[in-house]
Amino acid sequence: MSRITDLGIDLGTSNVLIYGRNRGIIFKAPAVIALNRDTNAVIAIGEDAHKMLGRAPGSIIVKRPLKGGIAGKNLALVGAMLLHFVIEANGKHIFQGPRVIMSVPPALNETERRAITASLFESGARRTQIISRPIAAALGADLPIGETYGEMIVDIGGSITDIAVISMGACVINESLPIGGDSFDEAIIRYVRRKHNLLIGEITAEEIKTRIGSVMPRRDPLYLDITGRDLLSGLPKTLRITSDEVLEALDDPLQELIEVIHSVLERTPAELAADIFDTGIVFSGGGALLEGLSDAVSIALKINCRIADSPQECIARGCGLTMEKFNEYSRYLVSSRKKNRGVQ
Numbered sequence: 654m655s656r657i658t659d660l661g662i663d664l665g666t667s668n669v670l671i672y673g674r675n676r677g678i679i680f681k682a683p684a685v686i687a688l689n690r691d692t693n694a695v696i697a698i699g700e701d702a703h704k705m706l707g708r709a710p711g712s713i714i715v716k717r718p719l720k721g722g723i724a725g726k727n728l729a730l731v732g733a734m735l736l737h738f739v740i741e742a743n744g745k746h747i748f749q750g751p752r753v754i755m756s757v758p759p760a761l762n763e764t765e766r767r768a769i770t771a772s773l774f775e776s777g778a779r780r781t782q783i784i785s786r787p788i789a790a791a792l793g794a795d796l797p798i799g800e801t802y803g804e805m806i807v808d809i810g811g812s813i814t815d816i817a818v819i820s821m822g823a824c825v826i827n828e829s830l831p832i833g834g835d836s837f838d839e840a841i842i843r844y845v846r847r848k849h850n851l852l853i854g855e856i857t858a859e860e861i862k863t864r865i866g867s868v869m870p871r872r873d874p875l876y877l878d879i880t881g882r883d884l885l886s887g888l889p890k891t892l893r894i895t896s897d898e899v900l901e902a903l904d905d906p907l908q909e910l911i912e913v914i915h916s917v918l919e920r921t922p923a924e925l926a927a928d929i930f931d932t933g934i935v936f937s938g939g940g941a942l943l944e945g946l947s948d949a950v951s952i953a954l955k956i957n958c959r960i961a962d963s964p965q966e967c968i969a970r971g972c973g974l975t976m977e978k979f980n981e982y983s984r985y986l987v988s989s990r991k992k993n994r995g996v997q
């Protein structure tokens with residue numbers, strides 16, 4: 654069994670990342686779960702379930718339980734999935750259990766948050782504290798958020814983008830939008846269907862995006878052979894798609910993203926907006942890895958943009974750093990819950 658480690662957890666809509674105190678990122682898995690349609694028994698969790706997306710027979714449901722609201726039945730699934738990941742990463746420690754600092758999607762209300770943190774008790778976690786996503790992302794990106802200076806962080810996840818303006822360690826503006834990496838995948842699916850009459854799945858679309866996708870023109874165009882179902886014949890068909898086509902396909906969600914960042918900047922108090930124009934916008938989250946994204950936003954809004962180091966790890970790292978530098982950073986925590994003692 655692995656040794657006891659305090660944990661920082663990024664419970665994302667697409668991926669769960671776990672940071673071990675003084676160890677760095679120790680675990681990453683897709684937030685996907687596969688269930689038997691009739692009995693609801695869990696068949697696979699994480700990587701194994703992800704492989705079944707779009708490929709499972711009708712008797713199996715494969716879902717991302719955190720995507721698009723977590724009401725009802727999905728809440729128990731999220732708890733089960735999280736518990737499974739924590740035990741896989743850190744073992745089970747009923748005595749002397751680990752402490753956890755976790756970042757959860759903003760749509761969760763207090764009751765849902767409690768239910769999810771309670772599920773960790775079974776791994777032995779003796780205390781779970783919550784930190785907001787943008788604050789964790791900013792700490793993970795090494796932004797000096799405690800200063801009297803405005804910083805903007807844009808975390809692009811799978812199905813949510815969090816845009817925040819932070820000053821003196823708190824969010825002055827904190828907006829969550831239902832746009833994310835998935836929106837870019839969906840735009841590729843729509844484009845390929847419209848232009849080539851070819852139906853492709855989300856896994857193929859994501860592969861197109863990560864391998865040849867860019868929101869800035871590429872100097873040397875790339876191409877990829879993709880297979881889908883021809884909508885005219887109903888049969889499988891392979892065709893070649895170019896990066897120029899993908900560029901065209903990605904324009905709609907890109908413009909939408911630029912528009913919302915613009916509107917947040919417009920609503921930012923003048924002094925803080927001036928600070929942001931000075932220091933620029935920082936991007937985190939897996940969606941920030943989309944080729945050309947920060948350049949495209951920078952050109953459109955005439956403001957410096959940069960991508961944090963290892964952007965997809967920022968939130969988990971921010972949670973972990975808060976654990977490691979608890980004296981300095983615990984003021985950023987939202988709430989905490991100890992085993993059997995309710996909310997503090």
Ligand SMILES: Nc1ncnc2c1ncn2[C@@H]1O[C@H](COP(=O)(O)OP(=O)(O)O)[C@@H](O)[C@H]1O
Nearest residue numbers: 665666667668810811834835938939940942943
């Ligand atoms: N190299 C890449 N290029 C473009 N998009 C990427 C890349 N790597 C990951 N992504 C996208 O990042 C998103 C997941 O980001 P992540 O921060 O893990 O999500 P969440 O925080 O919602 O769990 C997905 O939409 C995925 O396609």
Ligand SMILES: [Mg+2]
Nearest residue numbers: 665810938939
């Ligand atoms: Mg993320």
